[in-house]
Amino acid sequence: MPKTASPAPTPAIEPVSFDHCIAPSKAYDEAFDASHGLRPHWQSLLDKLTKLGVQGMRDRQAHAQRILRDDGATYNLKSDPLSPNVWALDIIPNVIPEAEWYVLEAGLKQRANLLDLLFKDLYGPQNLIKDGVIPAQIVYSHPGFLRPCHGMELPGVKNLVLHAADVVKDQNGNYLVVGDRTQTPAGAGYALENRTVVSRVMPDLFRDSNVRRIIGFFHTLRRSLSEMMSHNTDNPRIVVLTPGAYSSNYFEHAYLANFLGFPLVQGGDLTVRNGKVWMKSLHGLSQVDVILRRVDDSFCDQAELRADSMLGVPGLLEVARAGNVLIANPLGAGILEAPALMSFLPQICEYLLQEPLRIPSVGSWWCGDQDNLAYVANNLHELIIKPIARSALQKSVYGHTLNEQERTALLATIQENPGNYVAQAYTPGPHLPTWQKGKLTCRPSLLRTFTVADGNDYSVMPGGLSRIATSEQEHIVSILSGSSSKDTWVKTSQAEPYRPLLEEQHEDEAQQTNLPSRVIENLFWFGRYAERAETCLRLMRTLFKQLNGFDPLPIESKRILLHAVSHQTGVLPGFTSDEAELLDAPEETLAALVTDGDLIGSIKSNLHAMLACGEQVKEMLSADTRVILNELRDHIHEVDRAYVNGLPAIPEESLDSLVTSLLALSGLNNESMLRGLDWVFQEIGRRTERALQTTTLLQSTLTQALPSMPQQQVLESVLLSVEALISFRRRYRTRTRVAFGLDLLMIDRTNPRSLIYQVEQLRKYLDALPKPERQQLGLALEQRLIIKSLNDLQLADLEELAQADETTGERKQLTELLTSITEQLEQFTTIISDRYFDHTAGPQQLIKSKWKVQV
Structure with missing residues (x-):
């Protein structure tokens, strides 16, 4: 009998090691107890991750990043259409046991109710200030307190529609709130994207883990926004107001707008007429009843707030005062983010709710109080010094990172104007397991939770957006620290059924889609730039083939074709000058016409313009379109590399992939778009x-x-x-x-x-x-x-x-x-x-800010 070949041995799976997953002594360890044993709620998850092996984890991490890129999930700090910052996700989730979550959830509901009452008091009777519970200075000197909003009566039981809280754990595992976000609480859309991606790359693990669903949060948000204007209309028009494509969070704005079914608008898409807000569209003006805003308070109205803003709607505040539009969150909510309020929050809670604060804030000392200032002076090396209002120009200063001379200088600065500073206790974030650089390690984390108004109370998203440091040197995690993100799993004793968002929409008729003229204009130019780039690419590719043919190209033909390239790109005079040197050695100029993005009319500049238009209307692009655009970006970078030393040996072949991507884009739009x-x-x-x-x-x-x-x-x-x-x-x-x-x-x-x-x-x-x-x-x-x-x-x-x-x-x-x-x-x-397009100029300032100094 012939011998049969023995099967090849199965390669051994390299196990995942926990050697690097131990938290420092002063930080709380989420996964391991004091004896370095796994906590029960992490046991099954890490056991299953271990079975995947190192390569299995790498594959799933790479798969997650591909999905994020294809989804267009970005957190852009540089606004480059060719190389957007893809949202960073660690596939190992943050796991919270059910019993622990109920305690946190109750505390977050109380905090949201407390901040809602605080907002009503500060913009209403101001009893907290009159009765001496909080100093008037921390309110009136804070830029987030908007005097034009005082006395404004808002519809609905709750004024504060959304609230986000950044929470950590102290060394004993107790939750602390380190910050509140009430102007434009960001991150809920990213949390939803994280959940979508993790459930796709590890479906079995997600399904078997009995994780609470977060879709109900968005059901509640949609319903609450609709009900708050139910006294005016049965079918309110709701829009999401974004600063635009150059906002770092623009992906989330577009993602939420699409997910909730709301139009995404910019300030220029809205106008105030006859005491109401209207959206400008091709079909005329459509009244807007509710604005879910993602623009900071002071930028929302050029008429009454910040005159130099290009993001808002002049007259918006007047319409809100009249009750003809609901803004979520209401203008003026920025005062609730003041860190100085944290040191008074226990007293505020007793005053407004007659009960103690369930989740304490991180230790905070307002330097405007003499006793607090003395404490700060004696403990500066253990504290974080913050300005009373968040600012890009003023950063937090960590006392433990300063030497004696620097601390002395900082204290002198504080004593010059103590009311402008707040000190907070330094609390390292709880350490979580994370997959980084091919190994399981441990890093500090931060959890952002989300709360939404729900009738007479609030509902909390069962989960949230976890952020985790990517460097061993980081101990405090923030959005801008270069950190990664995690999905947040709240364990439950039984699986929850899936609920689609459309389940709670009761409209009997389809709503007419009204697109802002800005969207239409960008799509118009998206098509033009795509066609312009394709034509130039085709001609350039043909020219390269003719120049590199078997027989030399006659001078008459060469001259005409080079002229055509200059006319087609619009880069003149170019070859039309008929300079002998240029016609004899056109290689350098041709390379620039392909890869020089600063040369208006070049192939790269046209592709760059097309991608920029696509970013402006990201919410309108299908998933397949985003995939093709990502491939196009890759091909552009490949061409850049091929042309780094001038024209490559066979230049026409390097352009083929660009032409193919543009053809795929055209075909997809023709076959798939409504x-x-x-x-x-x-x-x-x-x-x-x-x-x-x-x-x-x-x-x-x-x-x-x-x-x-x-x-x-x-x-x-x-x-x-x-x-x-x-x-x-x-x-x-x-x-x-x-x-x-x-x-x-x-x-x-x-x-x-x-x-x-x-x-x-x-x-x-x-x-x-x-x-x-x-x-x-x-x-x-x-x-x-x-x-x-x-x-x-x-x-x-x-x-x-x-x-x-x-x-x-x-x-x-x-x-x-x-x-x-x-x-x-x-x-x-x-x-x-x-x-059909809106070309109205932006609002013009009647008085420039620098004039005020001269006056």
């Missing part, structure tokens, strides 16, 4: 740009007659760049005539890249656009321009167009026709822009 106005305007942008690029290409290559062989090479190059050369050869065999080329490129309705095809598509899309309220006589100007362009093409005599002047060698009729069509298309885009 035929709404967003798709229509993107297509108008694409078709207009393709028509303009085609006229430019024909005008720069075929309007000048050449000898037979160069003319054939130029015509074939043009056909090759628009993927029409094979079709041309099949149709006309070996008869390479300019008239035949014009037939295929200008008036062939079966060619999706011909001029007439673009114009006919534009005529069709015009019928889908909203009509003006006032019916004008006859056809609109944009319709007349398109019809005229269509007639010009249909009436064109191709043989006459191909005839060249015997003296100049120029095809004058072709030049005149292409020039006319170009002018008509450019006028068409101007009219579309003026009619």
Whole structure:
């Protein structure tokens, strides 16, 4: 009998080691007890993670980061569309036992109720100040206290809709609140994204762990926002107000807007008229009833708050005072974040709730009090010094990191104006297991919890956003410290059923989608830049093929093609200057036209502009579109590397992946997008740009007659760049005539890249656009321009167009026709822009802040 080969041995799984997972002596260890044994609620989780092995953990961590990148999950601090900061996630969750969570949950509910009552008092009767519970100075000197909001009556039982608290544990495992977030509590969207990703990369582990669902928090948020304006309307229009794509948290704003089904708007998308807030859209003005804001207090209204803001809505505060719009959280809530209030919170709780504070705040001392100042002076080496208000210019100072001379200087600064400073106890974050650099280690953490108004009380998200340090030197974790994030699992005794968000929506009719004109404008330009980049890429790729062909390119053909590249990119004079040196050695200039992002009109600059438009409308892009855009970013970086020393050996091949990605993007939009106005305007942008690029290409290559062989090479190059050369050869065999080329490129309705095809598509899309309220006589100007362009093409005599002047060698009729069509298309885009896009200038300051000093 023949011998059978023995099966190959299964490679041994490298086990996960716990050697580096022991917390320092002064920090609480979440996973291990004092004898270094695993705590019960961590036992099963870490046992299962151990079985995955080192490689299994690496694979899942890499998978998680790929999902985050494909989802467009970013935390951007540099606002670079080519290299956005992908949100960092550690796949090992933070686990909280059920009994421990109930204690924390009760304390967070109490804290939210307390802050709500505190807000009502500070902007109402101010009994806390009158009765001496809190010093007036810490309120009136704080920039978060907005005097224009005093006396404002807000609808709903609860004024404070959302509250986030940053909590840690002391050395004994007791929870402490180190900060409150009440202006624009960020992080709930990231917590939801973390949960989605972790449940995908470790589905079995998540399913078997009996984790409480967090979807109910978003049900409650949606319901609460709707009910708070139920006295005005049965179906309130709710929007999410964002500072824009350059905000570091823009992903979360877009993610929440999509998840909740609310339009995402910027300040310029809203306007105040007749005492109400309206959203500007293609269909006119739509009243807004509720604004879930992600813009800080002082930037929300240029008329009454900060005049130099470009993010708000002038007159918004007046509408809120009249009760015609609900803002969540209300303007003025920033005062509740004042760290100085923490030292008085136990007394405030006894005064307002007649009960002790369940979760204490971290030890806090306001330096405006003489006894507190004396304590700070004697214990500066153990404290953290903070300004009374958060500021990018004033950072927290850690006393234990200073030498004697630095502490003396700091104390002198505090004593100059003690009321402006608060000291807090230094409490290292509790240490959690984390997967970093291929091993299991232990790092300090911070938990941000989220609470939402729910009728007469508050509901707490069963979980939250855990942050964990990535460096051994970090002991205090913050959002800006370069930390990573974790999903937060609250264990439960029994599994919870899944509840989709749509379950609680009771509308019987579908709501009309009203898009801000800003969104439409960005989609329009997204389409234009994509088409512009693709045309330039195709022409550049064709030029490289011709320059690197077997036979040298005749000087006439080379000159015309180089001219065409300059005209197509718009980087002039470029090769059109006919400098002998430039024409003989074009490599350096061609490389710059590909990779120089600072050169307006280059391929990279067009791709950069397209990606920037995509970032502005991130909430409108599908998951597959985001994947393609990420691939495009990768290909751009690959091209940069290939061109680092100038043109590579085979430059055209390096551009193939860029062209393929742009084609995939175009195909996806054509096959997957609903035929709404967003798709229509993107297509108008694409078709207009393709028509303009085609006229430019024909005008720069075929309007000048050449000898037979160069003319054939130029015509074939043009056909090759628009993927029409094979079709041309099949149709006309070996008869390479300019008239035949014009037939295929200008008036062939079966060619999706011909001029007439673009114009006919534009005529069709015009019928889908909203009509003006006032019916004008006859056809609109944009319709007349398109019809005229269509007639010009249909009436064109191709043989006459191909005839060249015997003296100049120029095809004058072709030049005149292409020039006319170009002018008509450019006028068409101007009219579309003026009619449908919002170009109102931002609010102008009547008084500049620097004038106040002079006055």
